[in-house]
Amino acid sequence: MTTLTQENYYEDTNYLTNSRYKRYQQCQAKAYAVDKGDWVEERDETPLLLGNYVHSYFESPEAHEQFLAENGDKILAKTGKNKGKPKADFVIGDKMIDSLANDDGFGRLYHGFSEDDVQKELIVYGEIEGVPVKGKLDSVNLTRGYFVDLKTMKSIYSEEWNAELKQRVPAAVNNILGFGYHGQLGLYRNLLKQMTGQEFRPYIVAVSKETMPDKEILEIDNDWLDEGLDQLKENIVDVWNVIQSKQKPTACERCDYCRSKKKLGKVVSLTQLINN
Template sequence: MPTKLTPENYYSVETDWDYMSFSRFKDFQRCEAAALAKLKGDWTPELDAKPLLVGNYVHSYFESPEAHEKFVKDHKSKIMSTRGKTKGQLKADYKFADVMIKALDDSELFNYVYKPGQKEVIVTGKLFGYDWKGKIDSLVLDQNYFCDLKTVDDLHKKHWQEDSRSWDNFIEDRGYYMQMAIYRELIKQTFGKDCNPYMFAVSKQAIPDKLAIDFTGESEALRMQAALEEIEANQERYWNIMMGEIKPKPCGRCEYCRSHKVLEEFVHATDIEVY
């Protein structure tokens, strides 16, 4: 039996071994070797933590006043200025996060749809025989819908998709069709309710842009189904890698692979890969 999930252990290493999640699955899709090393604690990505903190700052505000106060207190050294004329004030990035918050707070649609929901709801279930976990930003069970909140650099920036050899938007680029399909299925298994997914997104531009996004069209339904089929086709391999039954395949391009690269032979100048 997998460990029972609570708000305290949801992000723990122990439960990461018991349950697959959207973020863990995407890690394995990007690079199996890096995903396993990260899961085992053998490697930590050299990521810029600021975008994540800004996003969590915005999320915590709409979770509850208590959650926001706790977030600011827990991350005070990174969020608040400690010297000069601005000592004790929010750093510039978080002052701007307050502008993003206001952009949503001033939206009647956002207030009507997102705010009434139960926040940070843990859901679990099985996808094609394996245990999964998820955490819902805002869940409104009595009206059969849920919402996810995203902070994005530019809502209308185009992203190149190597598989389809075409440009697409941030929803496709970041795998959000898959995330919404996962959450919908886990909600159904946890509460017995078939809920429609919605997303509110706010940009990190000087004057924030915002969108209310639904996934109810035929094209969206097809993409969400394709995402679930992608999980079915690949997750057994990922679980076997986690259990040590299959050796992970390095992508050869990511930060982890670059840091472990060993020169063993020459490559022709004309054979250098581009991606």
């Protein structure tokens, strides 16, 4: 297997990442086509850029400067009265950064104390159900046995409907469960234990994208971590076999890629639509 480094981490495909796994969970056919270069995904990259904008600031000054150098043209407005100034999303990003940077509780958690061994962007790797898996952790306090994942969210407490739980929940709940962050943190905790032999406590620092950002330190209960990891274990071999071309990818028949391949034939009844 490849020896993973900061330089080759994102180019390496010998290990499966959580984000790649989630793409295959959404639609195997689309993810496989993207991997093979047969389909270019069109999506708004602003949320990802904003998340990385905030992340890089707390990684190190050098990492933030590199991010700005590589993405400055996407951050600054090209036209209008604000030409040359940060776009609105990144003005909010600066507020999110300031909210955390001026919070002593965040500083102690994310950066640790002077005597702590804290690693930023630590690469973890191992095997899940025989599949090689890797990940990158925002901040790991090896001295105190915990790691922190920084998540940017639309809101933390505004209420939303959750169809699975059949109740209204704070937006952070839908964010964590909808994006599978409980599985991601369960996976990272497992990989850390494989590498160190120790149990680590995972925390999420959530910061909202509101005009006045909200923030919380969130702990995911062990039951949710176990459930998320169990779901990954149930599907990871199937996903890996598709990636390795050992089995044919299945189509979700609902995404943009599947719609591009759709041909009319069967008739769909109203009842079928309702029950779909």
